[in-house]
Amino acid sequence: MSDAAEQVEEQSAEERLRERRRNAARTARRVLWRGGLSGTIRERLASLAQAAPDVYDVEESADIYGNGVVAALEEHVATLLGKEAAAFFPTGTMAQQVALRCWAARTGNPTVALHALAHPEVHERQALTQVSGLRPVRLTAEQRPLTADEVRDFDEPYGTLMLELPLRDAGFVLPTWEELTETVEAARERDAVVHFDGARLWETTVHFDRSLAEIAGLADSVYVSFYKSLDGLAGAALAGPKTLVDEAKTWRHRYGGMAFQQFPMALSALAGLERELPRLPEYVRHARVVAAALREGFASAGLPWARVHPEVPHTHQFQVWLPYDAEVLMEAAVRQAEETGTYLFTGYWERGGPGLGLTEVTVGATGLEWTADDVKAAVADFVSRLP
Numbered sequence: 001m002s003d004a005a006e007q008v009e010e011q012s013a014e015e016r017l018r019e020r021r022r023n024a025a026r027t028a029r030r031v032l033w034r035g036g037l038s039g040t041i042r043e044r045l046a047s048l049a050q051a052a053p054d055v056y057d058v059e060e061s062a063d064i065y066g067n068g069v070v071a072a073l074e075e076h077v078a079t080l081l082g083k084e085a086a087a088f089f090p091t092g093t094m095a096q097q098v099a100l101r102c103w104a105a106r107t108g109n110p111t112v113a114l115h116a117l118a119h120p121e122v123h124e125r126q127a128l129t130q131v132s133g134l135r136p137v138r139l140t141a142e143q144r145p146l147t148a149d150e151v152r153d154f155d156e157p158y159g160t161l162m163l164e165l166p167l168r169d170a171g172f173v174l175p176t177w178e179e180l181t182e183t184v185e186a187a188r189e190r191d192a193v194v195h196f197d198g199a200r201l202w203e204t205t206v207h208f209d210r211s212l213a214e215i216a217g218l219a220d221s222v223y224v225s226f227y228k229s230l231d232g233l234a235g236a237a238l239a240g241p242k243t244l245v246d247e248a249k250t251w252r253h254r255y256g257g258m259a260f261q262q263f264p265m266a267l268s269a270l271a272g273l274e275r276e277l278p279r280l281p282e283y284v285r286h287a288r289v290v291a292a293a294l295r296e297g298f299a300s301a302g303l304p305w306a307r308v309h310p311e312v313p314h315t316h317q318f319q320v321w322l323p324y325d326a327e328v329l330m331e332a333a334v335r336q337a338e339e340t341g342t343y344l345f346t347g348y349w350e351r352g353g354p355g356l357g358l359t360e361v362t363v364g365a366t367g368l369e370w371t372a373d374d375v376k377a378a379v380a381d382f383v384s385r386l387p
Contacts, residue, residue: 080273286367344378348360
């Protein structure tokens with residue numbers, strides 16, 4: 001077989017596996033989390049139609065350029081986070097670029113200090129630099145949150161410190177409350193403003209043992225997402241001082257984020273805040289049960305090495321590392337779902353190093369049905385499918 005033919009065959013195999021994953025996510029009877037990714041358009045529309053009347057007057061006229069239900073959502077988010085105002089954005093990428101460029105104009109310094117694993121550095125194709133003319137500087141690349149010493153001792157000035165809470169690519173990890181307050185204070189000592197990338201801030205209250213308003217109150221501005229943990233269709237919000245938010249709305253228009261009507265996203269966000277937000281602490285606590293059962297299950301199955309990180313999850317999401325190639329683990333996970341109806345690892349398996357695979361585990365409403373024994377039994381079945 002020629003090199004070109006082998007490449008086509010490899011691509012076809014990957015496409016077939018992706019399609020099997022999609023089918024498995026839709027049809028599996030037992031999963032730890034069933035988010036919007038597995039729903040059909042009909043199912044998503046039906047869910048929104050059912051939830052919307054409970055959170056907003058659906059007999060009201062649809063929004064036009066950000067009024068109506070969108071404005072109501074903004075006011076609700078500002079109240080939840082204890083901020084003066086909030087602005088709805090179609091994406092978090094746009095919201096954070098706008099926030100950071102507004103702060104850069106106010107501080108006179110376009111340098112943004114952040115973690116090397118922060119979302120803008122890993123997942124946004126250098127948008128801060130290429131689109132907004134900002135200058136990110138990395139304070140550390142360690143698989144842990146930034147420390148106060150790193151913030152205080154960095155050897156050049158910066159205008160804004162951006163903290164991602166939790167830090168997803170390090171394992172959804174969070175500092176302690178004391179560490180977070182010390183880190184923020186270190187930035188203040190340097191006359192820097194503090195912005196929280198709070199895409200998953202909603203689920204941090206258990207770890208910090210603080211309210212959302214108390215957590216957000218440490219920062220000058222906060223971005224939150226509506227689809228990651230709240231199961232909304234899409235969208236984000238930027239919250240902070242009214243003068244900043246007013247300026248951000250101007251930049252939102254300039255960035256092309258002033259859509260004519262946005263009521264489906266706004267309604268789904270309100271529904272998520274009403275339905276999912278109160279349940280997140282329960283998900284976080286049960287994630288700790290699931291993580292412990294996974295560790296015990298891997299040990300009982302005789303795997304030479306396995307890691308659940310962090311050992312005690314800080315949120316309802318965490319990482320699992322296993323000593324197999326990602327493709328092998330993906331095949332085993334999908335085959336388990338196809339043959340048993342139990343889809344233990346629904347996340348994508350990525351290469352974590354030579355002979356290592358990494359996936360993310362999320363525990364949601366469906367995960368609450370799993371006992372520790374259920375998890376251990378599913379682990380034993382999964383491991384039996386590995387070579």
